[in-house]
Amino acid sequence: xxxxxxxxxxxxxxxxxxxxxxxxxxxxxxxxxxxxxxxxxxxxxxxxxxxxxxxxxxxxxxxxxxxxxxxxxxxxxxxxxxxxxxxxxxxxxxxxxxxxxxxxxxxxxxxxxxxxxxxxxxxxxxxxxxxxxxxxxxxxxxxxxxxxxxxxxxxxxxxxxxxxxxxxxxxxxxxxxxxxxxxxxxxxxxxxxxxxxxxxxxxxxxxxxxxxxxxx
Numbered sequence: 732x733x734x735x736x737x738x739x740x741x742x743x744x745x746x747x748x749x750x751x752x753x754x755x756x757x758x759x760x761x762x763x764x765x766x767x768x769x770x771x772x773x774x775x776x777x778x779x780x781x782x783x784x785x786x787x788x789x790x791x792x793x794x795x796x797x798x799x800x801x802x803x804x805x806x807x808x809x810x811x812x813x814x815x816x817x818x819x820x821x822x823x824x825x826x827x828x829x830x831x832x833x834x835x836x837x838x839x840x841x842x843x844x845x846x847x848x849x850x851x852x853x854x855x856x857x858x859x860x861x862x863x864x865x866x867x868x869x870x871x872x873x874x875x876x877x878x879x880x881x882x883x884x885x886x887x888x889x890x891x892x893x894x895x896x897x898x899x900x901x902x903x904x905x906x907x908x909x910x911x912x913x914x915x916x917x918x919x920x921x922x923x924x925x926x927x928x929x930x931x932x933x934x935x936x937x938x939x940x941x942x943x944x945x946x947x
Contacts, residue, residue: 844891846864
């Protein structure tokens with residue numbers, strides 16, 4: 732439940748439920764990993780009780796350990812995707828609103844020099860992110876937006892290195908791009924293919940140092 736004093740987007744804002752769509756894919760993958768982990772756990776019990784068929788070998792033990800690790804990863808991903816299921820993005824004439832289910836903040840259009848789309852390949856999948864380049868300084872430790880801040884080479888030399896990068900599920904691409912182009916077509920910078928893993932990671936260490944370990 733968002734606090735009553737939280738600024739709100741327009742009633743007719745375009746609502747894109749990024750968390751729900753991402754969770755649909757993420758949860759299916761995590762369930763598969765959990766199933767592998769469960770099979771590994773059953774196998775480990777069988778080996779421990781001496782009821783396996785044939786003799787055990789190092790490769791078999793290694794396989795069971797790998798399955799257990801994959802199962803643990805599946806549990807972690809399941810929890811993360813479930814917690815993020817309420818995340819959504821709203822687009823209106825004011826800007827792009829980012830909501831994580833508990834907090835919300837806006838990146839106003841008037842403070843941007845441009846908006847573009849990055850994409851990269853990850854196996855057979857395509858990973859997308861919206862790049863929002865500011866005209867001035869941004870708060871690297873904003874309670875809602877700090878995980879989106881990236882410091883990298885910009886699309887053009889006249890754009891800043893520091894920007895907000897908003898990853899989003901592939902099914903949201905057309906809806907999100909259309910919403911941005913509807914309100915600020917003059918800011919649209921187009922699309923650019925990047926190297927695999929372009930989304931990167933937020934500056935967790937720097938954030939903790941700047942905020943003295945306070946959690947947001």
